[in-house]
Amino acid sequence: MAGTLLLAGSTKLVAKADNEPKSQGRLYYNNNTADTSDDVLFEAGDLHALHRVLTQTEQAVDELSTKVENGKQELIYVINTYPGEDVPEDSTLPELAEAVEALTVFPENTFFFVEDSQGRVTERYKIIGGGYYPCDENGVVTEGAGAVDVTGKALQPYTAMNAANLSAGAGGFVNKLLILGSGGDNASAYNQGFVDGQKNVTANLDISYVYHSHRETCKNTCTGTYRAGNSWMENNGVTFFSYSCNICGEGAATDNYGAYTGWLGKTCGRVTYICGKNEGEIESATINY
DSSP states (O other), rough: OOOOEEEEEHHHHHOOOSSOOEEEEEEEEEOOOOOOOEEEEEEEHHHHHHHHHHHHHHHHHHHHHHHHHHHHHHHHHHHHTTTTTOOOOOOOOOHHHHHHHTOOOOOOTEEEEEOOSOOOOEEEEEEEEEEEBBBOOTOOOOOOOOOOOTTTOOOOOOOOOOOGSTTOEEEEETTTTEEEOSSSHHHHHHHHHHHHHHHHHHHHHHEEEOOHHHHEEEEEEOOBBEEEEEEEEEESEEEEEEEEETTTTEEESSSSSSHHHHTTOOOOOEEOOOOOOTTTSEEEEEOOO
8 A cells, every 4th residue: 555754844864973863853654544543653852762761771781780890899809808719800790609608707816827838937917806917926916017908818727736737746735735646637638639639630631431332243143943931821711831042041921822833943033232331331531631
């Protein structure tokens, strides 16, 4: 059906480099029917209103994205103030949630130390009011020292001496009592080293598998023949006859004499798998480091 397109008012097209609407005025379409309710009138102002809504939405999304990213960075900074934590700056929100759940919160007056590559203690700190203050080997805070930002420092907490964390044969006094070591420190270090090493190795392994698929060489076809077996009568008066292979023993029973005799002398042909493997089980693996 033919229609009429009218450009009313001071309609004009304006070329602009930005994303502002280019149409000005009114766009009216008359489809030349008696019913004028289905004619279309589209004001340029509608385009402007739609553009404003879209622009505001984009701005809101950008602001929200900025707030989320800033919040992430603040949370990462706080997490990394905890001893032993070094969360990457590009961590995702789920990864940050896992890091928060795994945080170990140490009580007030906990002592920490930092070692160099030779295992020598180079720094000592004590938690006071949530801050980390430099202290000596007895936990006495350095006079006039303020709280230190320990982000990135490999802090290790001091633990009270006991038999389990002393080497076998070593000893020391705790509260005027002599503590003799059981060597548990070596066992703990060994076990932790094994766990860490296993985690590191498996995380960097590339393992490819070959799965077993039955081949002709896996199959064995029985060449035996069926022979007569026993016969017996059931309570309903029907006589059953059995037959079985003279090699593999495969067989069955029948209540019909004709069917039973039909099996006698036939080749068994039963297929079994002699490879000792199941279809789809791992046959070999290649490990690439």
